[in-house]
Amino acid sequence: MSARAAEWNPLHLPDLRGRSYLVTGANAGLGYFSCEQLVRGGAHVIMTGRNPHRLSAAKAAVLGRTADAPHRGTIETLLLDTSNLGSVRAAAATVRHRGRLHGLLLNAGMVHPPRHRQTTFDGNELVFATNALGHFALAGALLRTLAAARGRMVWLGSMSTSLGRIDPVDPQLASGYSGWRAYVQSKIATTALGLEADRRLRAERVPVASVIAHPGYSVSGRTAGIQGVNEPSRLGRFVDNLQSPLTQSKEHGAWPLVRALVDPDVVGGQFWGPARVTSGPPRLAAPAKVTQDPAVAERYWVTCENATRLRWPFEAARR
Template structure:
């Protein structure tokens, strides 16, 4: 299973929706998918940043088919409106669940429903969006749902009944546990899709150790300071730019050899061309998956039944 990031399959006719696509891995995945011919929808919280990203893609990819739709994954109302907009589309071939808080607040914060903010942003909003937009995925032959995980999942415990970190919050645990929950959700969704006989694949990926200081500068999208570039380049032996980190979700979106339940990451763990990777045992645990699904339904108030 090899992949050349410079020879991406033709994606003309496909519609790809990328959450949190105005910066980072989400932006570069969107740019690369647009360059492959896909119609790319950038689902972003900030209209101004979304427009800057759309303009950048159009500058860098002549003839790109790209647009934007409002989405704040930590706002249940915004998620509902975004899902309604997706349901108006004829097809959605790939739903790339990328949006997230990478640098959590020092102190615990909550969304309007009282859910811990990092969990809400990195997991709950995507769960709700996927559940509500599921009909358009069902009517798109060979649709894929790609969930962005993280190397941080290797470095944290996962007390499944303390996802809200009520009384045990710190910023590191908030990020790492939210990413474990995201991976758990991606694999559990695949099991349910297969059991129901759906022609939809759920794939989980991680982008390695991708830093902004090793990423091409793009006005309005990625503008690291000289100090940031200097510091990040000191780690060049084991890091890569976010443009290279984006190779992984792009492969998950377009490679015909990718199957539901696959886990992809950089070949050399922190950097390199995308390849199959090993997910943590917890991420793939069926019992954990079933419990997390129950909790996500409870926290969001959103039932998500994958029926035959």
């Protein structure tokens, strides 16, 4: 790794002018701050989200907060609800017609799952659909576009996957649902899918890297207040500050995500996270054992193919 890459400063990213990135869940949290950092680096950013008002507030906030950037990039917004496969397909079709795409940040996530199992319009378990299935469908639908630019996709993992023993035999949690289990399983899914995508992309000689990143423990209450984007209550700030030795802001949490997306030294199959696990600057880390199990990855891949009725077009994406 080069000396420049050993230190990471989001105010001095590699020159991203002429590069284009799509971020899911861009209107709040880690997705929002990733967009700020990318725009500051000169990139064109497609900010996606499921609510047009929240998206336009976020776009205005990024523009306001990056006005001093010497080579500020550009922004467009696009509606994309990751829990709805029709919405994913429509957004992917729009992006395919726009031209080049250098990276996908598969960030959107339901981090406070419902207590009782819910299903989407497409009949899939809601947390799995939002966090994993929609991203599988999006990445597959944009694979050829990414390959044309020798691009990269970044999946969002979580340290919660290392916190207990969950054997994800039932990806859609037809029985035994709990909100925590649904969340952890969805993050086992995104990590295992990211690693499996790397294996398949390499085997099929498709010039796209699949990388995983996690943000440690990043909380709103330790993050700058931004109108329409991050407005935690006083109580929220108080509670989040009580945990300050273990937590960091969402702005900091976005560092490993953006590094995984744009650092030229990053390669497919890597897993990036904060240096002190829950907080700190980005460094290479190790994914939880369960996510490295090829049988788990295969189960998720097949489940995603069946649920989305999509096979990734490896052959067509080969260059």
